[in-house]
Amino acid sequence: MDTWSKRGKGLYRFELAIFIGVIVCVLYYSLFMRGIQADEREHIYASFLIYKGFIPYRDFFEHHHPLMWCLFYPLMCFFHNSAYIWFAARGFALLILGGQCYFISKICRFVSVKMYFALFAVLFFTVSENVLYNGCQFRPDNLMIMLFLAGLYCWLCYVKNGWQSALNLSFVLFFLAVLALQKVIIMILPVALVSLRMTCCGQMKWGAVGKAMMLPAIFTLAFIAFCYHTDSLKDYFELNWLLNFKQKFDFKDTVYGTAYCWCAMVAVVGALFFTENNVLKIISFLLLATFGILQFFVYTPWKQYWLPVYPYFAILTAYWMVKWKSLTVRLVLLTGVLIASIVHLVNFVRWNNGDVPMRHFVFLSQQVLRLSEPEDLIVGNNATLGGLRYEAAGYYWFERGYTARLDYQNFHRHNWPDIEMIIKLKRPKIVVNDTVLERVSDEMVFSHGSCRSVPLIFDDEFMNEHYDNYGYIYVRKY
Secondary structure (H helix, E strand, O other), X not given: OHHHHHHHHHHHHHXXXXXXXXXXXXXXXXXXXXXXXXXXXXHHXXXXXXXXXXXXXXXXXXXXXXXXXXXXXXXXXXXOOOOOHHHHHHHHHHHHHHHHHHHHHHHHHHHOOOOOHHHHHHHHHHOOXXXXXXXXXXXXXHHHHHHHHHHHHHHHHHHHHOOHHHHHHHHHHHHHHHHHOHHHHHHHHHHHHXXXXXXXXXXXXXXXXHHHHHHHHHHHHHHHHHHHHOOOHHHHHHHHHHHHHHOOXXXXXXXXXXXXXXHHHHHHHHHHHHOOOHHHHHHHHHHHHHHHHHHHOOOOOOHHHHHHHHHHHHHHHHHHHHHOOOHHHHHXXXXXHHHHHHHHHXXXXXXXXXXXXXXXXXXXXXXXXXXXXXXXXXXXOOOOOHHHHOXXXXXXXXXXXXXXXXXXXXHOOXXXXXXXXXXXXXXXXXXXXXXXXXXXXXXXXXXXXXXXXXXXXOOHHHHHHHEEEOOXXXXXXX
């Protein structure tokens, strides 16, 4: 038995090492090799416009909250004229992912101090295909979840210890999470329901809740006052709330394909009926409530919409992983989760292998920036850094996409942009064609495909007269 115990523990640690190694490899791939996604281009561009002094919503189209763009401002000061801004944004995202893992481990301490529990929770969180897919991207969803987890940790500090300062800080962090992305209300609402129940039962004090709400109320009024002062309040309300409610998408069930989704569902039943740990019961309720809101009341067209439930998944699955006294049972469970996770991650890498690689984005961006001056007008497309030089005239996802169309149809602030007319009248220095690479020479990148998928963008006769065609870009002749 002693020999088996030693071998089992050795195998246990070996599998943990494999877990960590797999995560590190996929993180490296996601950070430095996988191509830039549409949301990353959007939010880097919004950060750039704020750096240039534009006011969100009033001066440019956006339908997200602005905290992440403001936090990225210092890095934008250094990288606004560099193609390595992509790596800076990915590094920023990695720091946020690290913050999520940190607060998950801190929350675990309220549930159990057992060896490996917090480690398992972090590993199960980061090994998820969905978390790795989105966690390395420059998107506000990640900042939203990190701030919420920080707020949840402080809220649990109040529940366990009665610290008023912790409750005050938790409400401030929840406010900041809303300022990162309004979808966090899906996560805050279940916490509010638990708080209301605890207050009605005398476990929380009404006065304590009232004091905690004072700072978020002041900050909210300050934000509204800023929007009013900059003449963007109407635009803010329409774009961030009315417009988003008008979007129509189908429900997606991608979350059900993850291995530990089903493990977590079983873990919820166990936590609610077979444990006496109040914090674990609270986490189980938060999971069920958040999951229910996402499934039945909120559209979930993309994977990142399911991210709010993944920290709960990880904590509950990890709890039962270390709960078993039998080393054999734990070893079997860990092996099963590891194999399923590796299969999903291999498919994740294969699925993303068709993207334009990161090095090509960097090279394309270097070419565009080298051939233009900071104030030159550039008409880009959704796959380039083209708009980084000036205004959003060429970002077709911004200006001609489904969400932008809703804006024009419902609020009529702008005319539908005629990109071809912009090219003919303003004659931008560069018109970006495409990024799908065919071959690379020492001087320039050549590509196939073009922006012709957007009707009537290019007039061949006009472009040949006024522009040199370098394959992936047109450069003005004079």
